[in-house]
Amino acid sequence: MSTAVKLEAKSVAAPVEMMTVNVNGRSVSVPKLMPDHNGKPVPTTMLQACQVAGVEVPHYCYHPKLPIAGNCRMCLVEFGLPMMGADRKPILNEDGSPKIAKQVLPYDPSQPRGAIACATPISPGMEIYADSIATQQMREGVLESLLINHPLDCPICDQAGECKLQEYSVEHGQATSRFVEEKVHKPKRVDLGPRIVLDDERCILCSRCVRFTRDIVGDDALGFVNRGSYNTLTHFPGKPFDNNYTLNTVDLCPVGALTSKDFRFQMRVWFLKETKSVCTSCATGCNILMGSREGKIHRYEPRQNDAVNSCWMCDEGRLNYKWIGREDRLKTVMIRRGNAPQVVGKWPIALAEISARLNAAIPGSVAIIGSSRQTTEELWLLAKIAKKLGAKTDTKVREGEADKLLVNADRNPNSTGARLTGFLTEKAGNNIRAIVEGLKVGSIKTLLVFGEDITTLGISSALLDTVDCLIVSEILPNATTAKANYLLPGCAHAEKRGTLINIKGRVQKFMKAVEQPGEARPEWEFLNELAANIAGHHRFVSIEGLFNAMAQDIQPLNGLTWSSLGDQGVTIAI
Amino acid sequence: MPQEFRLILKNIDQSGFTNDLACYLRHGGYVALKQALDLQPKSLPDGKVQTGPEQIREEVKASGLRGRGGAGFSAGLKWSFVDRRSGKPIYLICNADESEPGTFKDRQILHKDPHQLIEGMVISCYANDVKLAYIYVRGEFPEGARILKRALEEARANGYLGKNILGSGFDLDIFIHRGAGAYICGEETGLIESLEGKRAYPRIKPPYFPAILGLYMCPTIVNNVETLCHVRHVITMGASAYAKLGTPNNTGTRIVSLSGHVKRPGYYEIEVGKVTLGELIHAPNFGGGLREGRSLKAIIPGGSSSKIFRAGEIFKLKRKGADGLVTNVDVDLLDIPYDFDSLQAAGSMSGSSAIIVMDDSTDMVKALANLSEFYAHESCGQCTPCREGSLWMSKALHRMTHGGARKQDADYLHKTATNIQGRTICAFGEACAWPVISFVNKFRDEFEARGVEDEVRAASQTGGGVPPI
């Protein structure tokens, strides 16, 4: 009750102050203040006003999440201001409208006095001519300057296809060059750090990378040396560019100057299919795009989500995808009876046998070790099974060091989900000892393991040999899968759909990018069957239906639907 | 005959005048400072009370003093923009980066009369509630910096600087910061960055107007060496007497650096607007005329960045007649009074008040190539048009002076320069574009002739085709 009142009071307070300006002949009302790169409200810029008006102003150095530098000059626009009389009142036209003075250079009135849209605040009555001939000429001039010393090696450049220099040259540049002098030559293939290679000739000196690492990461690692046209981006001598966020500079770089060692020369970007997903390497859950082609993932890139990761992600999370395509992925169901070796099995047989065994188990004789890397839906289904069987549950704790930007100390992506679904009834890691004891004394006879190698949790291979029935769902082989009586090949998150709930309660869904190998199946599908067989649960045919039912069941998720999550997720109270 | 008027240079070069404190005191030094610190709060007709510092600020405004660093902006007005309500400290910086080619006036003061500058600074700081000030000294002035340092120590030891200056309760310290040899450090926001220990990348304005967000993001005043010295004289003379020097809106005196093809190059202090360009070049007590057998070809009137004039040019300038009416009259180049407004009206500027004279022996393409090479070397490289354009123009001019000129190069250069001016972060954009624009405009014949000549020669050598580059 009280929260609702508070919310209402808040929405009534402080109406947004507006200002009217004119963009390309159209009057638009824009907020007087708009967020800067930190989200702090500051006077609205011409570029922001144009955005509100739906007019794009080309730009290189400007980035909404970086402090403004104003150095590329690509966003120069012609503009006009209301003329003021000596009495400081606006001078009016005959029709009563204010007279506008197009701004010209005081020393050469034949030339416009352009303003950089990215840094110039709007003022009442301002007219912005974002497409005028004068604006186009200024743009052409800047592009010409950027191109004269550019190597134009697009055919071998990784950026080709997503290069702002290419794009703007086509849209705003000229086909021929006046330049007949020798180009400036600069270092090529500079090894900037363990993950980045720099081509200084391609660099347009926009300083995005410099500002990112200095102002966002807090590692003042990059800078320019030399002067004028010889300006060269570099790192400090003997100090490689090596923090956990370096690869964001590759995304930020508008041209192909900064390239990722992991990705360069691997794939033309226009072949890549982009899938909206979420990073699973820590509890932050950075939003990402997976770039894949023909079933193979080639890169992760951050996807903007201001509630989670802004426009960034850490290098560790970004590069943590190679395992998905590993050759030794589990591809078939394996069944082992008694002490015989594992043999290839079939899904229907395995699931029927598992269901029968679990249904026959004495209450309390089953334990389930799940994973906080599993999706919320999977954990919810597992929780239902656990409840029915009176099974003790636990997950593996993954702790690391947190940093100031994104990385969370909790390296599991869905600890919140494990808790909210009721899969975990205790603090993660608290039940393991009791489970180990139960296995040792023989009170626990059946063990279900999802996505963890439990030999790392103090359950030795020898102890596993004593278990009556070991049911394991995994992606890659390990010491636990070797002992499984039923081994069920599962999917990497790139191969299925589902949701994860991050450390702050952001419920986020991820989509399927590539096909799973062999007979591997998304875990929610077969868990769904087991839950139906064991707990009499409804059989869901789609992830949407499953999510929606789960949302009704879990109080903090009440009211959410799969589609209401959108691309950016929803924050719930946790 | 027009005469020099030595106000700032009064003691400089006089026999027996040395740059130590004792000598300065013997010549009336620090009297202005005492006067300034002694100012009592004054009741105004409207009942308000004006403090001493406020009175000084008013005086400086009333004196009409304009900045001597390049832009000629009213010093009083600049001071009035300072954000005095921010609660942050206010800084004052003396710009002693003097690097504009042709300019050598500030160094006379630093070397020969450093206490005059210090006195001007202490008064200016008192007027603006500044407790900490810096002198940014050009990297190539090691001697000047050494002299200044000693002078600051003397002043501190004798109560003209430091805590409780002359018993007034006013505290101020001044530190020297030395540049490392870059022209762009003279641009005030580049200077501030450099002073903060960073690369001298000029800041964008808005939002970084020094008066609001200057040094360490605090309100900051940047004034030229000579400007700050004038403040001392505004105090001793009083604003109205000072404003009688020079001409209306162009008050006081100014040191002119005269160089090039004159018999007597050097620095001369004049009442602003009381001496013409022609007199500065030809009068026997100034430039003394051109070398024997030579005739005037061109004048760069205000430092290398200002637009060049061609000998014989006639300008339409506004003149107030005896009847008080303003009319447009034809004025010959040599009759232009040397002041801020007239040179601007003639399409150039007085800039750093450095006159470079060129006689008929000058190859204009070569002269421009020389200037452009300087600007290509000094561009900080931060913003695209200046970074790329400055070197482009320099390379083109190098080609033109090495046998590879083309007929279209005049237009080629002109367009490249036009694409720079007005589109950059700082006024260096103009500084590098204006020489090119004005040389090409005023001496297009020479640039085109060079192109024809080279193309003809190349054609005769290669049997046609494109000239070698």
Ligand SMILES: Cc1cc2nc3c(=O)[nH]c(=O)nc-3n(C[C@H](O)[C@H](O)[C@H](O)COP(=O)(O)O)c2cc1C
């Ligand atoms: C490229 C460039 C170089 C400059 N160099 C100097 C300089 O060496 N000394 C100087 O006093 N002003 C220089 N200025 C002007 C300063 O930016 C500033 O306007 C001046 O110091 C203000 O002092 P004033 O108001 O007393 O003239 C330069 C300006 C530009 C754009």
Ligand code: SF4
């Ligand atoms: S490397 Fe890229 S991001 Fe960095 S300054 Fe150069 S162009 Fe800009």
Ligand code: SF4
């Ligand atoms: S911070 Fe966490 S969620 Fe974000 S990219 Fe890194 S590991 Fe992934």
Ligand code: SF4
């Ligand atoms: S105009 Fe030239 S000197 Fe000034 S900021 Fe731009 S690149 Fe640097």
Ligand code: FES
């Ligand atoms: S986007 Fe680079 S100057 Fe505005």
